[in-house]
Every structure is written in C-alpha cells, then in structure tokens.
Amino acid sequence: MSTENKAQDPMEFMRGMWSKMGFSLPGMVTPTLDVEELDKRIADMKAVENWLKMNLSSLQMATQALEMQRATIATMQAMSKIVSEGGKPPEVEVPQPNPFGNTMWPWNLMQNAAEQAKAQADAAPAPAAPAKKPKESK
Template sequence: MSTENKAQDPMEFMRSMWSKMGFSLPGMVTPTLDVDELDKRIADMKAVENWLKMNLSSLQMATQGLEMQRATIATMQAMSKLAAEGGKAPEGEASQPNPFASSMWPWNLMQNAAEQAKAKAEAAPAQASPAKSKAKDGK
C-alpha cells in the first residue's frame, strides 16, 4: 500500500524521477523554508551581482579607452593628411595657412609670437613720443 501512496503524490513522483537522473530536485520546484539556507542563497546572489557589476565597469572602461584611442588616431590621420596636402583647402572652402605643414611648426609658432611681441614693444614708444612732443609745445 505504501507504494500506491507514493505513486499518487506528484511531488514524490517528481523526486523519484529527478533522483534517478543523478541529481536532486531543483530549489525552484521545492522552495526551502530554512532561513539560514535562504540567507546563504541571498549572499551568493549578491556576490554574483557584485562580480557582474565589476565586470560591467571593466567593460565600460575598456570601451571608453578604445573610443579615445580611435578618436586620437583619426585626429592624427587628419592632421597628417593636411600636412601632406601642404595646407591646400578642398574646393569651395577658404584657404588657411596650415601650421602643421612644417615639421618645425612649434618653433615657427614661437618665432612668430616673439616677432609680434617685439613689434608691439617698438610701436609703443613711437606712439608715446608724439604725445610728449605735443605736451611740450603746449607749455
């Protein structure tokens, strides 16, 4: 008679089927009522969640690094293309001098700034001297 009761109980039938396969019945089918077991499962799930968050952050940082690398390479290619063309603007665009045409562009840039500062310094006393001569003539 005991075998007849087991056959009629669906949960027991499922347990016997799962145990014949070599592993126990999954927890979703028979949830546990043990609080300690639930705490352990919650702690395990939180550990997996934190691990996944860490991997997501690493993936995002790697993606941003690759995007920055791509932008840098694209900029350098555009600059070298401009330098190879010798500063010629495409048709329909205003022509501007290309500061990257020379390999010594930083030196040229500093030289131009120094020349402009020298010209301003020479122009300042020349403008001040006519004002002084007018002041002397007025006395």
Template sequence: MSADFNPADPFAMFRQFWQNAAPSSAQPFMPPLTEEEIDRKMAELRVVEGWLTMNLGMLAMQIKALEMQKAGLAAMKPKDH
C-alpha cells in the first residue's frame, strides 16, 4: 500500500487518479464524439429513458394494487369492541 493511503478518505484513490492524469487526457472517460455519434447516443439514451419510465409506471401500479389489497383486507377484518 502507498504511504499516502488513508482509509478514512474514500475518495483518495480517485483524487490520485485525476492528479496523475495527463493534461491531454482531461476527459479520459469521454472521448471526442462526432455529431453522428452524439445523435446515436442520444437516441439510445431516449430508448433507455422510455424503458425506465415504463417500468416506473408499472412499479407505481403494483404499489397502488398492494395498497388497495391491504385496504380491502383491513376493511374485512373483524373489529374488536
């Protein structure tokens, strides 16, 4: 392990990575894109967004159905006097 390792600092590894990065690679994870690549990536992300939106709607419907089921069970439960 490095002498600079500090277990209390979870971001030390990332900080060291960015400090050691060459100035020419200021964006090591995002290479320059052409206009066509940007359009393709945006289209892909819109498809993912639509899929996530659909799943969020289905999740909300399941929650509502369970809430209704719980309310129905509570309504049929005998009341103690």
C-alpha cells in the first residue's frame, strides 16, 4: 500500500491513532468481511448480554430482599419499643400501595357492579311470596 492510500484509509488512520496510545486496536472495531466470523462475534456478544442481564436481575432481587429485610426489622423494632413502653400501638390507618397499579380496574369494576346490584336488591321491596294452596285430601 502506498503512503497516499494509507492516509486516505480511515482504518489505517484509526490503527495509527490507537498504536500511538500504546495499545492495539480492539478486536471489536477491526472490520471483517467474513460472515462466519461476524456470526461468531454476534453470538459472543449476545452471550455476554444475556449474562449481564442475568446478573442485573440477580442484583435487583438481592436489593429487594435486603429492602424487605430492612422493613421487617424496622417494624419489629418499632413494635418491641411500643410493647416495652407498655403502650398500645397507635391505631393509624396506613394506606396500602396498590402493587398492581392500574391493572386491577376490571376487578374493581366488577366488584362495584356487584355491590350496586346488592344495594338495589336490598332497596327494592321484596316480592310477595305466592300463597300456599291447601292440600286436597283424597
């Protein structure tokens, strides 16, 4: 390759920049025209991606477990403090968060409809029971 072609080749320019920094160009950046080599690199990258996702999930689960443990211990400590002071725990209504978000709307709708139907049935006068016919003797 002539010096003129080297200056125009972007990959040669990148190799020159990387080599001046004291380390070689990483294998990921080196282009290849071999489809099998590209398939191998893609498979390797996907394996690493899946491994990282698995580790992220494990980390998130461990964090949640520690948060639950902390909340449990804090609750137990608060309860033991109240008991040791001889008092009753305050009757405070703590709103519970909805863990399902807005996904439970069909259930709530059905529950409200059932409650309304029951209220309407209770408010309506009861239908008169049919009079019993006396049994005929044989």
